[in-house]
Amino acid sequence: MKFCRQTLTEDISQYLSEAIEEFSSEQHLDTSFSRLGLDSTGHVQLSTIVEDHTQTEIEPTIAFDYPTINSLLQFLEGKYQQVKEIA
Numbered sequence: 001m002k003f004c005r006q007t008l009t010e011d012i013s014q015y016l017s018e019a020i021e022e023f024s025s026e027q028h029l030d031t032s033f034s035r036l037g038l039d040s041t042g043h044v045q046l047s048t049i050v051e052d053h054t055q056t057e058i059e060p061t062i063a064f065d066y067p068t069i070n071s072l073l074q075f076l077e078g079k080y081q082q083v084k085e086i087a
Helices: 005-019 040-054 069-086
Strands: none
Touching: 005 040, 005 069, 040 069
C-alpha cells in the first residue's frame, strides 16, 4: 500500500477539473463533492482514482463519508499512518 498526498491531490483535482467546469483546486479543497456537482457516477470514478493510487479496494461511498478533497486526504493519511505503524 502506498499514499502520497500531493500525487493523489493532483489526480483528484485533474479528474474534477475535467468533470466540473468551474472546479479550481485552489478554491475547492474544502467544498463538498455534491456541492461541486459530482453525481453518483462521479463518486464511483473518484473511488476508482483512490483505489488506483492506494492499490486497495475503496467503496464509492467514501465520497459521502469524506465529502471534500481535504477530508478524504486526511482520512487516507490517518489510515496509511496506522498501517505504517503496525508494519
